[in-house]
Amino acid sequence: MRVVIVGAGEVGRSIAANLEADHDVIVIDRDERIVEELTYSHDVLTIQGDGTTIETLREADIERADLVIACTDSDESNVVICGAAKTATEGFTIARVRRRTLLETWEGSQGGFDVDFMVCTDLLTAQTIFRISGLPAAQDVDAFIGGLVQMAEFEIDADSPIANQTIRDADRYDSLTFAAVFRDDEMIVATGETIIQPGDYVVVIGSDDSVRNFARDLTCERKNRDEIVIVGASEVGFQAAREFESHGYHPRLIEHDPDRARAAAESLPGTTVLESDATDVEFLEREHVDEANIVIAALGNDEKNLLVSLLARRLGIDRTVAVIENLEYAELFETVGVDVAVNPREETAEEIVRFTRTTRTEKVAMLEHDRAEVIEIEAKLDSDLTGRTIQDSMAELPAGVVIGAISRGGDIVTPRGTTVIEPGDHIVLFVDSNVLDAVIEAI
Structure with missing residues (x-):
């Protein structure tokens, strides 16, 4: 596939x-500096120029493009880029935007502006925050098959009921599959004999109810889950x-x-808006913020979000989620005590990448910075999986694949x-990124 990416920020x-x-x-x-850096760091062709002009796009051989991805920092420029590209190619166009209002306008126009798909960074981030917030102890959550199936990643504490158990012993939940264990720098595809150790990150796939039951068993919730505090009416915080x-x-x-608080x-209408400095400890205590189940830091500044998260921890908040713009900070945030760091650009990239997969791949979720993927496919007549038992099918696939869930006619099949x-059948698979191409070709 020939892919033209306009905009070499973090998403690009x-x-x-x-x-x-x-x-x-x-x-x-x-940016000449960014173009030069990409030339040496990635195996891609780089062009310095204005992607909104047809001349620059033609320099990129836009006529031959199968996919055009506009992901500059300007919503308007990204829409213009898609429109310009469509004058020269029949390739699929994707525009990344930050404003939900622009997404809603595009949806209302039934795919106008010559944009085939539009992804809203802030809305995606907000939806990710909501999914993570609904599952105690979850580090990552994604929905598949229209929400019937959940994939979630959990950190295992020393006092967890499944710590030091084998997968076989821990596997006592209906419609739930243990897919993998991340341990330090090692990724272990789960087998019945795999021992779950404290500090591991465990990936499970299953029905919504089964994943929620699993999450509840991992934690002892002392506070009302309905007590949610969002710090910052940034676009992400608002959404x-x-x-x-x-x-x-x-x-x-x-x-x-x-002004922002008033707006x-x-x-x-369903949110209580408080105009104050979130680092004012007296205010937080007066408003009983310490009684919240979760605090979400969405101030639009990484350093401020870290400060708010650490302050929330000091007040005794059980769970903190911080929005980070710089992906390199993710590990630092989680090391110093932030439960989950969500990066808007990583969420956007994940949503866009699925369009480069075979048309059979209906959803993609990346884990541990692309060390593994969870993908959703529909089984076709000519698939290597169809008409065979899972045991026989897996024997034909490379190591590093786990079938996590199956939906048949709207019902979950374990x-x-x-x-x-x-x-x-709709199938959700966990796949080691090293064997992803071979697996996609087979299915």
Whole structure:
């Protein structure tokens, strides 16, 4: 596949790094320094120029492009890039935007602006925050098959009920599959004999109810899950509050800027907006923020989000989620005590990358910075999986694959060795990134 990426920020670089091994990738950016850096660090063709102009796009051989990804920092430029590309190619166009209003306008126009797919960074981030917040102890959560199936990653504490047990002993949940264990720098594809150790990160795939039951057993919740505090009425913070509202929650939103606080209060009827500095300890104690189950730091500044998260920890908050712009900070945040760090650009890259997969791949979720992927496919008649038991099918696939869940006619089928996969089944697989291409070719 020939892929043209316009914009070499964190999103563009992440996509380029993911695709360079298997696709012809061309990256366009205005910044000469960034273009030179990419030339030496990635196996891609780089072009310095303005991607909104047809001349620059033609320099990238846009006529031959199968996929055009516009991911500059300007929403308007990304829409223009897609429109310009469509004058010269029939390739699929993707525009990355930050404003939800632009996404809603595009959806209302039934795919207008010559944009085939639009992804809203802030909305994706808010949806990720909501999913993670709903599962205690979860480090990563994603939904598959229209929400029927959940994939979640959990850190195992020393006092966890499954610590020091084998997978076989821990496997006591209906419709739940243990897919993998991440231990330090090692990824272990789960088998019945794998021992779960304290400090491990365990990936499970299963029905929504089974994953929630598993999460509850891992923790002892002392506080009301409905007590949610969001710090910062940034676009991500605003969208997160809106997401919680849409699911029946009544979060509290703390915003220091009076104009922004007023605008949030007018637009979020189900949210209590508090105008104050979130680092004011007396205010936090007076408003009983310490009684919250979770604090979400979304101030639009990494350092401030870290400060708020650490302060929340000091007040005794059980769980903290911080939005980070710099992906390199993720490990630092989690090392010093932030439970989950969510990077908007990584969420966006993950959503876009699925369009470079075979058309059978309906959803992609990346784990541990692309060390593994969880993918959703529909079983076809000519698939190596169809019409065979899982045990026989897995014998034909490379090591590093786990079938996590199957949906048949809207019902969840728990995968077992004797389960026969039928045409039309929706299958969720955990796949080691090292064997991903071989697996996709086989299925």
